[in-house]
Amino acid sequence: MGFYFRKSINLGLFRINISKSGIGISFGIKGCRVSVDPKGKTTLNAGKGGLHYTKTLKKASNKKNKD
Numbered sequence: 001m002g003f004y005f006r007k008s009i010n011l012g013l014f015r016i017n018i019s020k021s022g023i024g025i026s027f028g029i030k031g032c033r034v035s036v037d038p039k040g041k042t043t044l045n046a047g048k049g050g051l052h053y054t055k056t057l058k059k060a061s062n063k064k065n066k067d
Helices: none
Strands: 006-011 014-019 022-029 032-036 042-048 051-058
Touching: none
Parallel strands: none
Antiparallel strands: 006 014, 014 022, 022 032, 032 042, 042 051
16 A cells, blocks of 8 residues: 545635645535545535445546647
């Protein structure tokens, strides 16, 4: 297992996530959050205790610039 870097900054309902792959943002309340990662993937995360639910709402696009 290698080392990794991750840092979160809480701003009330918003959280800024900084990692090796870039900056992501999430918003919501404790137990239910919507997140957008640095690659553009949007997910819904909900749960409490031992029961959790994760759903990908929008996958990251793989569009490349064509000139």
